[in-house]
Amino acid sequence: MKTFLIDNAFIVTQNDQRLIVRGSLSVIEGRIAEVGKEISPVDGPVYDFQGDYLIPGLIQSHIHLCQTLFRHQAEGLPLMHWLQERIWPLEAALDEETLRVSAELGVAELLLSGTTCLLDMGTVHHQDVIGEVVEASGIRAALGKAMMDVGNNGVPSGLLETTRESLDESMRLARRWDGAAHGRIRYAFAPRFVLACSTDLQREVGRLSRQHGYLIHTHSSEHPLELDMVRQQMGGRNVQVLDRLGMCSQRSVFAHGVHLDDAERRVLAQSRTSICHCPSANLKLGSGVADLPALFNAGVNVGIGADGAACNNHLDGLVEMRLAHLLQNPKHGPGKVSPQAVLDMATRNGAQALCWQDRIGSLEPGKEADLVRISRDDFRLGLGSDPLSEIVTAGSRCLVRDVWVRGRRLVQEGRLTGMDRARLLQRGKKALAKTLHRAGLAG
Numbered sequence: 001m002k003t004f005l006i007d008n009a010f011i012v013t014q015n016d017q018r019l020i021v022r023g024s025l026s027v028i029e030g031r032i033a034e035v036g037k038e039i040s041p042v043d044g045p046v047y048d049f050q051g052d053y054l055i056p057g058l059i060q061s062h063i064h065l066c067q068t069l070f071r072h073q074a075e076g077l078p079l080m081h082w083l084q085e086r087i088w089p090l091e092a093a094l095d096e097e098t099l100r101v102s103a104e105l106g107v108a109e110l111l112l113s114g115t116t117c118l119l120d121m122g123t124v125h126h127q128d129v130i131g132e133v134v135e136a137s138g139i140r141a142a143l144g145k146a147m148m149d150v151g152n153n154g155v156p157s158g159l160l161e162t163t164r165e166s167l168d169e170s171m172r173l174a175r176r177w178d179g180a181a182h183g184r185i186r187y188a189f190a191p192r193f194v195l196a197c198s199t200d201l202q203r204e205v206g207r208l209s210r211q212h213g214y215l216i217h218t219h220s221s222e223h224p225l226e227l228d229m230v231r232q233q234m235g236g237r238n239v240q241v242l243d244r245l246g247m248c249s250q251r252s253v254f255a256h257g258v259h260l261d262d263a264e265r266r267v268l269a270q271s272r273t274s275i276c277h278c279p280s281a282n283l284k285l286g287s288g289v290a291d292l293p294a295l296f297n298a299g300v301n302v303g304i305g306a307d308g309a310a311c312n313n314h315l316d317g318l319v320e321m322r323l324a325h326l327l328q329n330p331k332h333g334p335g336k337v338s339p340q341a342v343l344d345m346a347t348r349n350g351a352q353a354l355c356w357q358d359r360i361g362s363l364e365p366g367k368e369a370d371l372v373r374i375s376r377d378d379f380r381l382g383l384g385s386d387p388l389s390e391i392v393t394a395g396s397r398c399l400v401r402d403v404w405v406r407g408r409r410l411v412q413e414g415r416l417t418g419m420d421r422a423r424l425l426q427r428g429k430k431a432l433a434k435t436l437h438r439a440g441l442a443g
């Protein structure tokens with residue numbers, strides 16, 4: 001069923017010209033064959049979209065699937081306390097079974113809200129489980145285990161590893177998962193952040209990334225207290241330090257980039273390092289607001305992400321897009337970051353961040369068919385004629401009807417095709433109770 005034709009759709013192509021086509025799109029063997037007003041028939045079913053929107057699958061370039069279980073379990077805390085008092089102890093208490101449930105809950109929520117691709121920062125142990133969940137679910141992901149070899153900033157012993165262990169396990173995982181599921185999965189080294197990683201480890205990650213082409217995924221420049229600690233312990237600003245260690249390149253994605261100076265933005269642009277903007281997470285932890293116009297003006301590639309459920313309480317790309325659009329208004333005035341710029345962040349820029357721009361990020365012949373249908377049969381959408389404004393500022397996961405990844409339908413009429421929602425929720429409750437108990441944080 002990976003060959004089909006979509007008819008009567010409002011197609012937001014996100015191609016170079018940003019064309020919006022009222023017409024049809026065909027998929028042959030999971031790949032987009034044609035887009036246009038009149039296209040050739042294919043040997044497969046025809047889906048009449050009745051004027052609904054068809055957009056590229058959303059790409060979230062910073063997610064923690066391992067934290068989905070911890071939603072509502074770490075409230076009212078700034079970044080370092082949030083990590084030290086809740087998140088790290090909870091992550092350390094995960095086992096294979098509870099990690100699997102957490103990842104499945106995350107993937108289910110992402111698919112139901114129109115995200116077809118993610119960059120995941122895993123946890124320190126049991127990372128194969130996350131790969132297995134991604135592989136079985138059909139979603140597309142770049143993923144890697146979190147690397148943590150420095151313990152003096154409150155990292156619990158359950159997450160602490162030696163530099164050698166961290167690198168060896170990462171390389172084992174990279175060999176297993178990079179290119180897995182016929183290229184639907186790729187590997188991203190995930191040194192957690194400067195404060196949890198030794199300089200030796202980060203330098204080696206930079207070198208291995210250059211040697212093998214694996215991505216690098218880390219956190220940077222998120223919260224003022226983190227900045228102070230980095231300055232004290234490392235003698236510089238985040239991006240300066242990361243650049244010195246050879247961690248900046250077109251294969252690198254730094255989550256957040258809230259607190260950057262002009263020199264850091266120049267380094268990011270020149271090295272073609274991507275930033276992932278995480279507006280909800282930055283609001284929840286009180287970290288600040290990333291200056292998108294300054295990043296755009298400097299020429300930095302900026303994607304978007306929900307971060308984890310524990311620092312957001314949603315994993316919804318449409319929520320992040322709306323916030324990214326609105327949040328710049330108080331500082332820069334309305335209209336400075338357009339709906340088009342925001343949709344670019346969640347599609348084309350995300351694809352570029354993951355070095356997958358040849359496969360995904362737009363609806364064009366030859367690209368893989370990661371597709372999302374958004375209903376226009378709603379009070380919020382469909383009366384007017386500005387698709388971008390409607391999708392970005394008034395879109396909702398309630399309106400996501402169908403989702404395909406590489407031509408495989410994973411959401412049909414708002415329901416997951418391959419996962420049992422009720423059973424998953426039940427398993428989630430049990431897994432959370434077990435994890436809280438193991439972490440000594442129950443009740």
Ligand SMILES: [Zn+2]
Pocket residue numbers: 062063064121219255307308
């Ligand atoms: Zn994060």
